[in-house]
Amino acid sequence: MSKEIKSVNYGLEKIFEGAQDFLPLLGTDYVEFYVGNAKQAAHFYKTAFGFQSHAYRGLETGATDSVSYVLTQDKIKLMLTTPLNSKSPINDHIVKHGDGVKIVALWVDDARQAYKETTSRGAKSYMEPTVETDEDGEVVRAGIYTYGETVHMFVERKNYNGAFLPGFQKWESDYNPPTAGLKYIDHMVGNVGWNQMDVWVKWYEDVMGFENFLSFDDKQIHTEYSALMSKVMSNGNGRIKFPINEPAKGKKRSQIEEYLDFYEGAGVQHIAVATDDILKTVSQLRDNGVEFLSTPPEEYYKAVPERLQEFDHDLREDIEKLKALGIMIDADEEGYLLQIFTKPVEDRPTLFFEIIQRMGARGFGAGNFKALFESIEREQAKRGTL
Ligand code: TYF
Ligand code: FE
Numbered sequence: 440m441s442k443e444i445k446s447v448n449y450g451l452e453k454i455f456e457g458a459q460d461f462l463p464l465l466g467t468d469y470v471e472f473y474v475g476n477a478k479q480a481a482h483f484y485k486t487a488f489g490f491q492s493h494a495y496r497g498l499e500t501g502a503t504d505s506v507s508y509v510l511t512q513d514k515i516k517l518m519l520t521t522p523l524n525s526k527s528p529i530n531d532h533i534v535k536h537g538d539g540v541k542i543v544a545l546w547v548d549d550a551r552q553a554y555k556e557t558t559s560r561g562a563k564s565y566m567e568p569t570v571e572t573d574e575d576g577e578v579v580r581a582g583i584y585t586y587g588e589t590v591h592m593f594v595e596r597k598n599y600n601g602a603f604l605p606g607f608q609k610w611e612s613d614y615n616p617p618t619a620g621l622k623y624i625d626h627m628v629g630n631v632g633w634n635q636m637d638v639w640v641k642w643y644e645d646v647m648g649f650e651n652f653l654s655f656d657d658k659q660i661h662t663e664y665s666a667l668m669s670k671v672m673s674n675g676n677g678r679i680k681f682p683i684n685e686p687a688k689g690k691k692r693s694q695i696e697e698y699l700d701f702y703e704g705a706g707v708q709h710i711a712v713a714t715d716d717i718l719k720t721v722s723q724l725r726d727n728g729v730e731f732l733s734t735p736p737e738e739y740y741k742a743v744p745e746r747l748q749e750f751d752h753d754l755r756e757d758i759e760k761l762k763a764l765g766i767m768i769d770a771d772e773e774g775y776l777l778q779i780f781t782k783p784v785e786d787r788p789t790l791f792f793e794i795i796q797r798m799g800a801r802g803f804g805a806g807n808f809k810a811l812f813e814s815i816e817r818e819q820a821k822r823g824t825l
């Protein structure tokens with residue numbers, strides 16, 4: 440399988456040569472989850488994943504409809520929002536999907552322009568450009584729908600000096616567990632329905648000006664039982680990467696079908712967060728009680744040196760240490776990467792996290808797909824959902 444990735448054509452150079460980017464993105468701004476109990480979820484992301492208390496909006500700050508906690512870790516900002524009464528539309532999202540990602544916010548220089556460029560290309564509006572102000576300045580936000588009920592919010596904060604957004608106060612907490620070394624969001628993956636992948640690939644091309652950076656078909660991504668297809672979309676400067684998965688026919692129910700059944704539609708499947716010391720990060724997360732998928736079998740680790748040699752890379756880490764923590768290794772021409780996946784972080788088997796350390800490689804771990812999917816299938820079998 441690692442041989443096949445050689446034939447994959449990386450697309451970034453082409454994007455740089457291409458016409459002017461009509462949607463310049465500075466990076467991921469924040470990710471907002473709609474959850475049943477934001478107070479408890481915030482405690483979990485602090486205790487288990489090492490996030491830091493950052494900002495708060497709730498009854499104490501004059502909000503009457505919902506409460507939001509904002510957590511940070513280096514460049515990552517998570518917002519956890521919960522409704523305060525039965526009338527809030529946030530309830531409908533939670534009833535249908537369970538806890539999950541509602542908003543993937545993108546940092547821009549001009550939110551009005553981003554909204555105009557994308558809606559004129561066919562994006563469905565979620566929120567017209569809206570100016571919010573407080574004593575720290577102003578933020579302009581505008582939102583469009585992507586797959587399912589998921590939203591991309593454009594956030595313009597060049598005239599703002601506050602902690603997060605107007606309406607939030609700094610969240611001072613007496614409980615401050617240490618960070619886990621998570622640095623930034625590397626990519627966020629969407630699961631879409633049968634035969635919908637190319638529809639959303641085209642949407643990201645036409646509406647957002649993204650390009651298809653890598654593709655994996657069901658011949659590459661399959662196990663004995665299940666299959667899926669995946670295409671990675673990237674924006675012009677390569678800072679934003681959104682792989683899109685769709686299920687493919689196999690002997691049994693694939694993990695993508697399981698997700699679609701339990702999330703009751705398309706949505707964010709996993710958030711990959713980068714670290715520059717995966718051994719330290721993962722041992723800390725394990726100590727904190729984060730549950731990871733089961734470790735690949737012995738044969739997987741036996742084959743690693745050969746897979747790395749194929750591309751002439753020296754693994755700087757001790758393979759025994761990686762194995763002890765269940766971390767997987769994949770290589771391509773440019774380097775290698777280390778990655779590991781959590782179990783779903785809700786009772787519905789939906790959203791999970793990936794921890795990734797890139798040592799030059801720009802791929803997504805294609806050489807690990809088989810071991811990873813077999814590990815996911817072991818969990819599905821326990822749930823009776825395979
Ligand atoms: O983001 C990726 O492509 C990798 C591998 O259901 C992956 O993290 C792909 C599909 C999937 C889980 C992980
Ligand atoms: Fe991933």
